[in-house]
Amino acid sequence: MIEKRIDELIKILNKASYEYYTLDNPTITDQEYDSYMDELIKLETNHPELVREDSPTVRIGGEVISDFKKVTHQIPMMSLGDIFNKDEIIAFDERVKKVISNPTYICELKIDGLSVSLLYKNGKLVSGATRGDGTVGEDITHNVKTIKNIPLSLPVDIDIEVRGEIYMPKNSFEKLNEERIKQGEKVFANPRNAAAGSVRQLNSKISAERNLSTFMYHIPEPDKYNLKTQEESLNFMKSLTLTVNPNIVKVDNIDSLMEYIEYWTTHRNELPYEIDGIVIKVNNFDDQKKLGVTAKVPKWAIAYKFPAEEVLTKLKDIEFCVGRTGKITPRAELDPVRLQGSVVRSATLNNQEYIKEKDIRIGDIVSIRKAGDVIPEVVEVKKERRTGEEIPFKMIDTCPICGSKLSKKDDEVAYFCTNKNCDARNIEGLIHFSSRDAMNIEGFGERIVEDFYNMGFLKTISDYYKLYECKETLMELEGFGEKSINNLLNNIENSKNNSLEKLIFGLGIKHVGKKTSKILSEYYGNIDNIINSNLEDLSNIPDIGDIIAKSIRNYFDEEKNLELIKKLKEYNLNMNYIGKEKNINELFNNKTFVLTGTLLNLTRNEAKDLIEELGGKNTSSVSKKTDVVIVGNEPGSKYDVAKKLNITIWNEEEFLKNSGR
Numbered sequence: 001m002i003e004k005r006i007d008e009l010i011k012i013l014n015k016a017s018y019e020y021y022t023l024d025n026p027t028i029t030d031q032e033y034d035s036y037m038d039e040l041i042k043l044e045t046n047h048p049e050l051v052r053e054d055s056p057t058v059r060i061g062g063e064v065i066s067d068f069k070k071v072t073h074q075i076p077m078m079s080l081g082d083i084f085n086k087d088e089i090i091a092f093d094e095r096v097k098k099v100i101s102n103p104t105y106i107c108e109l110k111i112d113g114l115s116v117s118l119l120y121k122n123g124k125l126v127s128g129a130t131r132g133d134g135t136v137g138e139d140i141t142h143n144v145k146t147i148k149n150i151p152l153s154l155p156v157d158i159d160i161e162v163r164g165e166i167y168m169p170k171n172s173f174e175k176l177n178e179e180r181i182k183q184g185e186k187v188f189a190n191p192r193n194a195a196a197g198s199v200r201q202l203n204s205k206i207s208a209e210r211n212l213s214t215f216m217y218h219i220p221e222p223d224k225y226n227l228k229t230q231e232e233s234l235n236f237m238k239s240l241t242l243t244v245n246p247n248i249v250k251v252d253n254i255d256s257l258m259e260y261i262e263y264w265t266t267h268r269n270e271l272p273y274e275i276d277g278i279v280i281k282v283n284n285f286d287d288q289k290k291l292g293v294t295a296k297v298p299k300w301a302i303a304y305k306f307p308a309e310e311v312l313t314k315l316k317d318i319e320f321c322v323g324r325t326g327k328i329t330p331r332a333e334l335d336p337v338r339l340q341g342s343v344v345r346s347a348t349l350n351n352q353e354y355i356k357e358k359d360i361r362i363g364d365i366v367s368i369r370k371a372g373d374v375i376p377e378v379v380e381v382k383k384e385r386r387t388g389e390e391i392p393f394k395m396i397d398t399c400p401i402c403g404s405k406l407s408k409k410d411d412e413v414a415y416f417c418t419n420k421n422c423d424a425r426n427i428e429g430l431i432h433f434s435s436r437d438a439m440n441i442e443g444f445g446e447r448i449v450e451d452f453y454n455m456g457f458l459k460t461i462s463d464y465y466k467l468y469e470c471k472e473t474l475m476e477l478e479g480f481g482e483k484s485i486n487n488l489l490n491n492i493e494n495s496k497n498n499s500l501e502k503l504i505f506g507l508g509i510k511h512v513g514k515k516t517s518k519i520l521s522e523y524y525g526n527i528d529n530i531i532n533s534n535l536e537d538l539s540n541i542p543d544i545g546d547i548i549a550k551s552i553r554n555y556f557d558e559e560k561n562l563e564l565i566k567k568l569k570e571y572n573l574n575m576n577y578i579g580k581e582k583n584i585n586e587l588f589n590n591k592t593f594v595l596t597g598t599l600l601n602l603t604r605n606e607a608k609d610l611i612e613e614l615g616g617k618n619t620s621s622v623s624k625k626t627d628v629v630i631v632g633n634e635p636g637s638k639y640d641v642a643k644k645l646n647i648t649i650w651n652e653e654e655f656l657k658n659s660g661r
Helices: 002-022 030-046 056-060 086-097 170-182 191-199 204-209 230-239 254-270 285-291 352-358 423-434 446-454 461-475 482-495 500-506 514-524 527-531 535-539 545-556 559-570 604-613 637-644 652-659
Strands: 070-072 105-111 114-121 124-130 136-138 160-167 213-218 249-251 275-282 301-305 311-322 327-339 342-348 365-371 375-381 415-417 592-596 628-631 648-651
Touching: 002 030, 002 056, 030 056, 056 204, 086 254, 086 275, 086 301, 105 230, 105 254, 105 301, 114 191, 160 191, 170 191, 191 204, 213 230, 249 254, 254 275, 275 285, 311 423, 327 365, 342 375, 352 375, 423 446, 423 461, 423 500, 461 482, 461 559, 500 514, 500 527, 514 527, 527 545, 527 559, 535 545, 545 559, 592 604, 592 637, 604 652, 628 637, 628 652, 637 648, 648 652
Parallel strands: 592 628, 628 648
Antiparallel strands: 070 136, 105 249, 105 275, 114 124, 114 160, 124 136, 160 213, 275 301, 311 327, 311 365, 327 342, 327 415, 365 375
């Protein structure tokens, strides 16, 4: 009787999930669903031997893995070639027609998420994997099972692989970022990054809370199921209760194809999820075989990418931010507007010269875009929209936080607050010290640092290392408890073991960035040698120069800064360079590298460190002087530039192999 009831509940709940998440046509109320789910959880808790793999309780998450195992795709997951304008669409159509007469196309929205492969055996979901480099991906099965519109079992006992896109709906993205802001955590830049971060959680409960979703669009081996066209494949997946995007159309001429693209170019923001283009596929599979593939992309499909999006909004005000060095940066406060996956409320205005050049005024209607798809910037002022009530920009002459007089050198465009006790400067300096590239003290987001500063717990860098004295008081703060405070204190303790370059960068010395900190630490070996160095010696170090040398000397000539170093020594912070010695590799030595795309096995910083350890140099842009471009998943325009310049290109596997990893 119990086993029969469990079977009944699973059938009811799986059917309800399909109707709700895939058909958007719920037949039972949320209250009924929750009641059935509670009953199932109780029965499975009391009878664990009866728990089924396709039980909807799996959706709750909770499985924790130690790392992500590699999965080799039996059929490679190829990427698509990109095109960017109508002429290229016409050229694609003409290339197809040279081989195929009267082709039909399937037009699909290009979902802005990450590719996934699902494998079913006897109708049961057994594996979920990322695309990776197309040949080898990562096993994310434990997280895939938490995605509510992915069926854990199909209506027929079938062996099949299907591929699609995992994405984060806009409303889920906004709720997630609101929660992260409350927790003092860094927000995600866009839904695609949020989705990628969610499926790479070791704890599936976290993924379950992120409310991800999917659209399926491809069957790698359609012949096995007697499918002749992409249209038939999409309908077949629907019959298996898999979710297929409802906005897919079949067209038989270039005019209809263009109409589809033009419609979604202007209506994309009306969708509840992000898209970044249109995928065009030759419909007939026999035609696809005739067209064939290149080494990297199929000749029967192409991805049209939307042009860089610009949106109009009103510039409500110009405010001024104070950085850790005292630099004053004007910032545009905007009427909130959605742009490329996130809501933009402000944009940098760089400096007063930038504002004067563009004649930006308070009250203007301005066009906004994201520089490099990341940082919002004002492109231009719509002067024809002016009413006469706009207020011309006027640069401030005192610090907006402490009221001190601002200064500007003749050879610089930026103004600076010279008050070293300015609250804004101090807070920014504390945030910088704990940041990932500096001392990497996890848990200290901007909001927590600001709160601790305002409450008097953090006033100087050295205060991080005496927070343990306030442990009992900190645990009484709202939103904190013994576990969270212990985590913060443990992270602070661990930071004491960092190599010297992390500390040097964290001190926030003017003009001394991450790279210069590494050069100084390698050259001098310990902080006392840096303190005792002279201007001439510093200036002669490669990549340092007179300006940086003077800034370093000015910093260590101040008694206040020497006192800080003394305190940090008393707290047992490491003051020596303990970075790895360079293990010179002829494939890397004295060569310049550029990284593009997402690597699976290393973070971007880890990859850069490895290149430097082997004698190579990192740079951010591709030029004729670049020796090697390392390409990860979903590379950007740097990959295209490298191909045009015939620069050596390595994928991640080649990079790791050549590095000896």
